[in-house]
Amino acid sequence: MERVMMKGNEALAEGAIRAGCRFFFGYPITPQNEIPEYMARRMPEVNGVFIQAESEVSAINMVYGAGGAGGRALTSSSSPGISLKQEGISYLAGAQVPCVIVNVARGGPGLGGLTPSQSDYFQATKGGGHGDYHLIVYAPGTGQEMVDLIGLAFDKAEEYRNPVMILTDAIMGQMMEPVILPPIREVTTEKPWATTGKKGRAKPNLINSLGIIGEDLARINIELQEKYRKIETNEIRYEADGTGDADLIVVAYGTTSRVARSAINMLRAEGKKVGLLRPITLWPFPKQILADLAAQGKRFLVVEMSVGQLVEDVILAVNDRAKVDFFGKLNGTVPTVREVYNTINALLQKGGA
């Protein structure tokens, strides 16, 4: 298979097209602009729809319309724009509309800056809008995963009738890496629930998130929670590299997992036993593997481009069975390989759990 060099943002966009995405709605914001730029050129070539909406709020509601009519619909933005979309995302979750939302995150809070960030972890994984809901959240760690996970995201969105988020950041989006693109797929998913016209059915399909009668709303929430438990059982993904013999395991996703990997390679070359646990799904979170590794006496270091968000899930999963340390960089700065290397070394020298 031929490898081609693509920016992460472009790889993600082409991956979406190959996975049958034919509806893109967005509003410009750095550092994700390569996605709408690419889609503006590419969608007409595959008879798809590209609309630059008048706002993020408009774009997410266009996703509701296209997804509700059974199309594979995508929107992308970056942190402040994703905040604007939260009302729509909650409605999409409540109405169980399959769709994919991409956050190429940048530093916040507020308007923030253009630098990469992982400080939208809480917003992505804990429900950024109102109500008891979850998105499935994928965190690509390579250009290839930008392609592969967006395809998977559309499949899982339809399988569970649930919005799926790709949470990545400015570095992953701007970096070029060789990728192998899969062929364009025909999507054949049956969607008897889609609002495509009544056509012989006795009852019209209705997609909304309204439960004005208390019992109805409770029933909707029970249904959603049952779905989330099923997702937690079936959809957890992670990469464990060198965790078997490791004394210390770094937990990191996306960009920081790359920085950590470089530091770990240096330490391994010196004979130090350090491993990497990289969550690929941020929700559902890989709790069990962390609990198991903690029970084996491992200790953990969480590395993030935030003041500490992923670390809370790691602490919950480890549940006092092991020591969890944290190294984070404030928005506006990126951890260097040397910093992570020095942090791990210092922890190993201190020793003890």
Added chain:
Amino acid sequence: MTYEIICAGFGGQGVMLIGELLAYGGMLEGKNVTWFPSYGPEMRGGTANCSVVISDQPVGSPIVSEPDGLIAMNGPSFEKFKGTVKPGGAIVYNSSMIETAPVIPGLKMLPVPTNDIASELGNNKVANMVALGAFIGLTKIITLASAEKALEQVLPERHHKLIPLNVAALEKGMALVK
């Protein structure tokens, strides 16, 4: 083997392009590669730079802070990055714009009058290619043939008529390395 490079200069000197050519060239030789641009407000007026990693293993951090090789096309970039190069590493610098450069012990340093050579070739814009030619001559990190093939992939079709000029500039740069 993992080799890390920073290409730096003024915006408009084509440092992003030579970084891309190194990355593409590495990919065409079957290596794992990454290319990462500096971006954002710093691109207006100041120095632009990109990080390139070429490796036999999966690439970890795409951001290079301690390069094995540096291509510096102007004074500010040379000043910014000269102290970050690993011992035993290589610096190719544009001596058309950097008149006096300190000798840094433990590094291979090659001054290349890229603008002068490019002007001799009749197009000042290929100064970056002269630097790249000298860099691959000095480090052997990719072959000239790979750089040439990369040009075909990186340059848009409408600029392909300029490939012979770019190749001539690469060769001129390479010829500076004994």
